[in-house]
Amino acid sequence: MNNFSYTKANSIDEAVSLTHANEDNKLIAGGTNIIDLMKYFVTEADTLVDINSIDGISDLAEVDNGSIMIGALMTNADTAYHPIVEERYPLLSKAILAGASAQIRNMATNGGNLLQRTRCYYFYDRHTPCNKRIPGSGCSAIEGYNRIHAILGHSENCIAVFPSDMCIALAALDAVVHISGADGYRTIKFSDFHRLPGDTPNIDNNLKKGEVITGIELPEKGFSKNYSYLKLRDRSSYSFALVSVATGLELENGIIKEARIALGGVSHKPWRVEEAEDFLTDKDANKENFAAAADIILKGASGFQHNSFKIDLAKKAIIRNCMMAMDPSSQRPGAKPSL
Incomplete structure (x- = not known):
């Protein structure tokens, strides 16, 4: 150090x-x-x-428009276990609790969760080329051991993935990031906050120099009746996702009135395809339609030597998670969704 x-x-x-x-x-x-x-x-x-001494950004507050604001300095644990989050945004609570360990969640903050960097082995190894660490040096993962790497949105310069669980739920919930900087106060839609690698994989997000995240706004709609977060990983705790899926559904007599689906572990940012959500609108909530939506989400997916399995895994995960969202009780340990 x-x-x-x-x-x-x-x-x-x-x-x-x-x-x-x-x-x-x-x-x-x-x-x-x-x-x-x-x-x-x-x-x-x-x-x-x-x-940590800054006042006013470490709590949860209700906003006049029916949404809530979770402070940037509020810990992941306090957020996940907050009664309002558990009741109105259980998808977010489940996603947070799927990440890291209890000790880390007790320390990690919401603002920091948005800013965490990839866990790519080569990014952490200073003795190997990495365009994210040293722009222009090359990407060791493309020809290296790339089992955990991206299948969507990658470029010839970087195939790293974004590691957060919390952010996948925030993407599905259409959150808004609140920011203060030298030029004043502004907001960024969550879908516009993180970046794909392109030619500048060293730039993870669209914060400007000196800007500080102050809070994350959750819209009033939290999909509290039909939701699910599924994280597929090599071990059941303290492990990053190979593929994760956050799903929120609004159902009416078995018909999908609105759908939100976001993927983690597959791209440089939380991956959400609104075309797939639009496809599901006013359709029957069934395995066939969820499979068709999965094909739309995964259009253009491509793997590398060690991670091509993720494409099929992601499709199955999307279908399974959507089926689980129809009955959140199916997410209890030992319960099996109807597939």
Whole structure:
């Protein structure tokens, strides 16, 4: 770990000022990702700016339009177990609890979850080329061991995947990210927050220099009656998804009035295809229609030497998760959905 200074920001304006002044000054809240990155010398910081003392962004608040705001400094655990989240947004609660470990969820913050970086082996290995770590150096994963890597949205410069569980649910819920920066306050639709790699895989999101996430707004509709989060991984705990699916359905007499489907573990950002959701509108909620929607979502998917299995796995996961969303009780341990 390189030498660095440490300071506290007691307001959003102070945090913005400190990070805008020097791009090598980094924010720290829970520290569950940035400390690892610094230990591996993947990230360096001139100054770590501790934002935990900032008031007003560590709680959940209801908004006049019926939505709720979850503060950027609220921990993942406090968010998942909050009664309003459990009642109105159970999809988000389940997704958060599928991620990391209880100890990490007790430390990790919502804002930090959005900003976490890929767990690609080559990104963490400073002795191998990585365009995300050093632009222009190459992508070792393309010809390397790429079992966990992307099947959608990748480029010749990067095939890394985004690791969050929480963000897959936020994508399905149409969340909105609230941000403060040197140019003032703004919002970003969740679908526009993260980026595909393209020619700049080193840039993970569309935050501007010095901007600070202050909160995440969840629209009033939370799909609390018909929802499911499915995470397929190599072991049942503390492991990142090979494929994950967040599904929210609004049903009326077995007919789909609205559908939301987002995938994780398959791309550089949460993957959602509105064409597939539109296809399902006003159709019967059945395996055949979910399979057709899965084909739309996975259109153009392509794998590499070690991860092509993910394409078929993703299709089966989408179908299974949509069927589970029709009956959330099927998600109890040991229960089996009707397929």
